[in-house]
Amino acid sequence: MMPKFEYSQLIKEDIQRLGNILEQCFLMSPGGSEIFFNSIGLENFRVIRVGEEVAGGLGIILMPQWWGGERVPMAGIAAVGIAPEHRGGGVALAMMQHTVKELHAKGVPISTLYPATQRVYRKAGYEQGGISSIWEVPTQSILVKEQSLPIGAVVGNHEIFYELYQQQAKLNNGFVERDQSLWERIFKPDEKEGIYTYLIGCAEQPQGYIIISQHQDQDGSFIKVRDFVVMTTAAAQTFWNFLAKHRSQIQNVRWKGSATESLTLLLPEQTAKQKSTSYWMLRVIxxxxxxxxxxxxxxxxxxxxxxxxxxxxxxxxxxxxxxxxxxxxxxxxxxxxxxxxxxxxxxxxxxxxxxxxxxxxxxxxxxxxxxxxxxxxxxxxxxxxxxxxx
CATH class of the missing domain: 3.30.1050.10 (SCP2 sterol-binding domain)
Structure with missing residues (x-):
């Protein structure tokens, strides 16, 4: 007999069970699922049951996405987890199909997600929609000497960053209109991590910003550019010049960009390489x-x-x-x-x-x-x- 699936909103009695499933799926320590619940909101979680038992769940994040200079209402799908004992039985597909139908009933035009595996999402109508690439460049090879604009540390108030991001998002297909939880993820440090924020240009006429943290791994020291905006050529030159000044202590710079990263045009040689590339998926609802x-x-x-x-x-x-x-x-x-x-x-x-x-x-x-x-x-x-x- 085919198992009976029941799709519903998360209720109080299911929180611990779903939390345990997500912690196992995402290799989290006990209690780590609170990160998902707090950032996404309990009211935005859905669960699927096999019989009486919660077999899995997911979170829905409503946030507009920019396409062709216009905001399109979008539902991001996050924290998709199925208990190991229920995998392979069609639970994940049933949950995604129910979610798609719910979103359509609510009038949501599109949905996006980052897949751990493509096959189940393709069965629900999702397909590759865009790219997210991690780039890396040795600091010694940046060699951009022009600093056309002042750059200064920003402490506390980050409102100016929100405004600059919005300006850049409108020009980039696929950027989302960030909610507070996405901004908090950028500014919230991990354990033993410092985050440094800088405004490019003067406060009266800002032209960009850069948010960085510094790390050490088996490949050496590196700067992680957590987020940045460059709105002008002068801002792009200042961006690279600022990062090059770390070369005495930092070996590499890593940042997230598109598959065709125009910022590399300012570098003298082809020393910037894609360290990893992943495709996110979109469904027209x-x-x-x-x-x-x-x-x-x-x-x-x-x-x-x-x-x-x-x-x-x-x-x-x-x-x-x-x-x-x-x-x-x-x-x-x-x-x-x-x-x-x-x-x-x-x-x-x-x-x-x-x-x-x-x-x-x-x-x-x-x-x-x-x-x-x-x-x-x-x-x-x-x-x-x-x-x-x-």
């Missing part, structure tokens, strides 16, 4: 809302005839016409269905992670030449990446 709330290149006027298949959400099935003009999109039902794809294939098209040609080669879509040309225009833009992990 509501086709019409997702396409209409996204921004598009302002100089484009085009029409794309889509035919979407979604095995989980019937409302997303059918033919749609996406009409783009003046940086905005309008969706109407019907059309020729010149680009056929399932809900998974729509995700990397929507984000611009891959071109329509690349997606067609990967078997993610089938389209006419006219539709391919229109989609290439419509979904062009900055390579999607995310500075935050959840």
């Amino acid at each position: 509501d086709v019409v809302k997702a396409l209409e709330k996204r921004g598009y290149p302002p100089g484009i006027q085009a029409e794309l005839h889509l035919e979407i298949q979604d095995d989980l959400l019937a409302e997303n099935n059918g033919k749609f016409i996406l009409s783009v003009a003046n940086g905005r999109g309008e969706v109407t039902s019907g059309g020729k269905g010149e680009m056929k794809l399932d809900i998974r294939g729509l995700a990397p098209l929507y984000t611009g992670l891959f071109t329509p040609q690349q997606l067609q080669l990967a078997g993610q879509l089938d389209a006419t030449e006219t539709a391919m040309f229109a989609a290439t225009q419509i979904f062009s833009g900055a390579s999607p990446w995310m500075a935050d992990f959840f």
Whole structure:
């Protein structure tokens, strides 16, 4: 017999059980799950039961995400954990399917997550949507001598950082509008760790910031850039000059960036290397809302005839016409269905992670030449990446 799954909000009686599951899943010490509960909020957790027993759970973080210069309401999925004795029985997939249906009922256009494994999320309609890369460069090789702007330590009030981040987020596809818990994660030090914060430019006309911590591992000493914003060329030069000044004590600098990191153009040689790369995943929850709330290149006027298949959400099935003009999109039902794809294939098209040609080669879509040309225009833009992990 197939097991019976029951999906529901977390109740008080389930907190300890779910906490134990998450601590085992994420190699945490006893009581460590409070970090998840406190940052995400108990009301935002869901559990799934097999019979009477809680078999797993997850957290939902509602936060807008920037696409084409517009904020799109998004649900981040975090702290997904299934008890070991219930793995392999379809519990995780059932939980994700229930979550997707709940989000659709609430009118959420898109959802993103960082997968430990892709297969279960793909079955729920998620696909690769963007990249998060860790870069490393030896301090001795930075050699940027220009410090065009003043840089000074900031203690206490970080409001100016929030404003600068918002300015940069709007320009980057995939950035989220951070809530307080994400900011606290940046500023909260780990044990035996100091965090140092600096403003680039004068207080009256700030042009960026850098937040760092210093570490030692088997490879030597390094600076971890926990967060940064550079809004001008002068700020980028000052950013590198400041990091180069640590070369007498620090061997390397590590920072999180996109797969194509434009900051490396300021370095004299190709000494910056990607230390690791991970793909985060996105699911289009509501086709019409997702396409209409996204921004598009302002100089484009085009029409794309889509035919979407979604095995989980019937409302997303059918033919749609996406009409783009003046940086905005309008969706109407019907059309020729010149680009056929399932809900998974729509995700990397929507984000611009891959071109329509690349997606067609990967078997993610089938389209006419006219539709391919229109989609290439419509979904062009900055390579999607995310500075935050959840």
